């Protein structure tokens with residue numbers, strides 16, 4: 310049997326994480342912990358089923374993957390308008406109806422929330438995967454369009470959430486809401502003392518967000534009198550390298566993992 314024939318037989322799980330900036334399609338072979346096949350598509354207002362299918366088609370060709378190997382799909386979206394488009398795309402392309410994560414998906418989980426219909430399904434996916442990993446009090450810091458802190462106690466209860474404008478969102482708002490400030494790239498400036506407008510914004514953002522993250526973690530630990538395991542995720546976790554000392558772990562696939570765990574628990578019979 311050739312290597313390609315073997316690959317053809319391996320069943321795949323697909324986690325779809327639709328955020329406000331990116332829709333991420335993560336493929337996991339045979340419930341291993343590898344998410345090496347990941348397709349990111351920018352979240353845009355006019356995205357069509359056709360565009361998504363075309364992007365998936367190219368990705369599958371390039372990676373020598375077969376749509377029929379995808380046997381199960383879990384879908385989380387924090388952009389409600391994307392639900393029908395993503396459901397239809399999965400049915401057309403894979404012939405599989407996705408499990409759609411919603412407020413009723415959490416009953417069988419080890420983690421508990423008192424606000425299931427309001428909390429973002431991506432945050433619940435993060436919380437599920439983080440608690441599965443640590444089994445202890447933990448905080449997930451997600452550097453996405455929004456910067457979020459999800460706080461879980463040692464029993465798995467979600468005791469709080471914080472939502473802050475994400476790093477790029479903050480940079481973009483200076484550009485869109487002022488007359489003279491330019492759009493700047495996400496780069497660490499040479500000094501905290503800004504000497505021109507670009508460096509002034511970059512220093513404000515980098516040193517400001519560093520302090521924000523440290524300050525939030527400190528405030529949460531002080532108020533709860535608890536030492537948490539802190540795990541970072543989200544597309545922008547990579548640009549906050551200087552913060553890695555604060556984190557027990559950085560895992561950009563945390564949301565994909567949680568989507569898979571929530572889906573498998575709900576799809577299991579009994």
Ligand SMILES: Nc1ncnc2c1ncn2[C@@H]1O[C@H](COP(=O)(O)OP(=O)(O)O)[C@@H](O)[C@H]1O
Pocket residue numbers: 327328329330331332352452453454455477543544545547548
């Ligand atoms: N590897 C990366 N390097 C730099 N920026 C990234 C990377 N991945 C994502 N981003 C940017 O980070 C921001 C947040 O991305 P993401 O975590 O995918 O957000 P969301 O989950 O809200 O869709 C977006 O502006 C995205 O373009």
Ligand SMILES: CC(C)(COP(=O)(O)O)[C@@H](O)C(=O)NCCC(=O)O
Pocket residue numbers: 328329330387427428429430431432453454455456457470472475
């Ligand atoms: C907080 C969020 C905007 C984060 O979305 P993202 O940055 O991943 O695109 C999303 O999880 C959401 O819309 N949540 C609903 C409100 C809540 O979680 O309380």
Ligand SMILES: [K+]
Pocket residue numbers: 326328431451453543564
């Ligand atoms: K996200």
